[in-house]
Amino acid sequence: MRSASDGGTRPGNVLTTSAGWGALGALLLVALNLRAPITSLPPVVDQVAAGLGLSSAGAGLLTSVPVLCFALFTPTAAVLVGRLGPERTILLALLGVLGGTLLRSTGSVPTALAGTAVLGLGITLGNVAVPVVIARDFQRRAAAVTGAYTATMNVGSTFTTLLTVPLAVVFGWQWALAGWGLLAVAALAVWVPTGRALAARHAGAPPSATAAPTAGALGAQRRLVVLLAFAFAGQASGYYAMTAWLPAILADRLGIDAAAAGGAAAPFQLAAVAGAFLVPIGMVGRLSARTVATGLSVMWLSLPVGLLVAPGAWWLWVCLAGAAQGGNFTVIFTLIAQRSPSVATARRASAVVQTAGYACAATAPTVLGAVHEATGGWTAPLLVVAVLLAIMAVTLWVASARPRTPSSLWVHDTPPD
Known part of the structure; x- marks a missing residue:
């Protein structure tokens, strides 16, 4: 039913x-x-x-x-x-x-x-x-x-x-x-x-008169879902790993106590509010989804890379990454909403993307902790996070390209790149 x-x-x-x-x-x-x-x-x-x-x-x-x-x-x-x-x-x-x-x-x-x-x-x-x-x-x-x-x-x-x-x-x-x-x-x-x-309201809606999607449109939808599943796996894994370990990383690399490190990590969560609102503002301003996604990916990557090469500017990397993690979540699920040819398709796509993403995210803090324990430092764990975010960046860059399928098969399109 x-x-x-x-x-x-x-x-x-x-x-x-x-x-x-x-x-x-x-x-x-x-x-x-x-x-x-x-x-x-x-x-x-x-x-x-x-x-x-x-x-x-x-x-x-x-x-x-x-x-x-x-x-x-x-x-x-x-x-x-x-x-x-x-x-x-x-x-x-x-x-x-x-x-x-x-x-x-x-x-x-x-x-x-x-x-x-x-x-x-x-x-x-x-x-x-x-x-x-x-x-x-x-x-x-x-x-x-x-x-x-x-x-x-x-x-x-x-x-x-x-x-x-x-x-x-x-x-x-x-x-x-x-x-x-x-x-x-x-x-x-x-x-x-x-x-x-x-x-x-929807119980009284008439049956859809939209033509069935072509094989090309269905193939494009499947590719989109696979790409977004990889992107969300990197996004969610990076988020939960850094949420769990960022205070400890800051404490060790900056030489501050645990209480101060917890306060220093707070902007990672707070800045996400701004990031979530910046995405629609950028799109309304006719920036393409790919442009927005690329900018956010660079901001996200600045956290592990910045803490490795310039830890003294930690406040900048934490704020940039915080805004990016909120914005990237918005980009991924906006793409699902905009580019699914039906509500049922959007539901299934969201389920696949979330299942893959959260399955990886559930293990990410444990894996990062194990790498830290095995290496005795935070360099290797930060490199692991950088790799996860690089995978996210590449797959989201591909997924956010303007679809080549005829626009009539898509419920909405982003501005051209």
């Missing part, structure tokens, strides 16, 4: 109506919940480990389970979106985030692990369903909406990273983590009526 809202129709751009702006606001509230519960844990992970009697490995497992869920359950999430429609899937995602957040905070090891898994499953559903809504309802503004979506996720991450420790000091780590469930409650209150309205 395929949901009416996941068919081949392209209803256009709903931002031309007040209801469309309301739908965008609801979608951004959903986005607040798709990273914030994950980033709320690391600042208090030592307190959680002490409270639950966990070893360092056990505490690390709590932080890695959500990314493993992204890798393992994205295909299942894509099937659910196809059967239930993205509106009901997002509802399930928010319920999973809320339930997992509360269960994780109950104070026992089994419930902490189970809650973290439920939380990861909920976010996985949202990761797949939200891009489908963007591709279907905001396709003409895909870059801007994807940028806003990415930036909102980073805003949520920033809030939980900065505020969880002060909340834990006052209320304890359990209440501090559970309290972020209020974000899911707020999103549910807005999404329930919005999702119903969107589902009703």
Whole structure:
């Protein structure tokens, strides 16, 4: 069974109506919940480990389970979106985030692990369903909406990273983590009526009259998906590896204490908000997707290369890479939204790209830690990150070229290179 809202129709751009702006606001509230519960844990992970009697490995497992869920359950999430429609899937995602957040905070090891898994499953559903809504309802503004979506996720991450420790000091780590469930409650209150309205709108949509894509168009779509899968694997692996190890790298290479290194690494997350918004501005300014992607790739690569050759300018490399990692996420999923000939195709493409990317990302921090331990320094690990980002840069450069397939087979095209 395929949901009416996941068919081949392209209803256009709903931002031309007040209801469309309301739908965008609801979608951004959903986005607040798709990273914030994950980033709320690391600042208090030592307190959680002490409270639950966990070893360092056990505490690390709590932080890695959500990314493993992204890798393992994205295909299942894509099937659910196809059967239930993205509106009901997002509802399930928010319920999973809320339930997992509360269960994780109950104070026992089994419930902490189970809650973290439920939380990861909920976010996985949202990761797949939200891009489908963007591709279907905001396709003409895909870059801007994807940028806003990415930036909102980073805003949520920033809030939980900065505020969880002060909340834990006052209320304890359990209440501090559970309290972020209020974000899911707020999103549910807005999404329930919005999702119903969107589902009703698309349930009455007429069948698509668009001609079936030619073999050439389908072949181009497959090549695009493979290229973006490699690009997102490099992007996600670099992001999670540097998120895990950047404070330690800065502490060792700059000779500063752990607290100062943690503050020095913060712009890597904060600058992503600016990067996510710069991408649609660049595209509206008639820069091609390839031009934007190339500039972002150079900025991203400046972090490992800069820390190797000019560590004294670390603040510049951290800020440039932070903006780039937020921007590249936007570029990759904008390309999926713009160049998929149908909503169902966009859903499948997003699932493949995310499965490949998060499977690599789930192992990246461990691999980088193992290389550091084996070599006794950070030169080799930084070279590993540089190689991952170079693969990302090359594949994204190829993928972002203006498609040669006749434009009638593509729902949107980027400006020519």
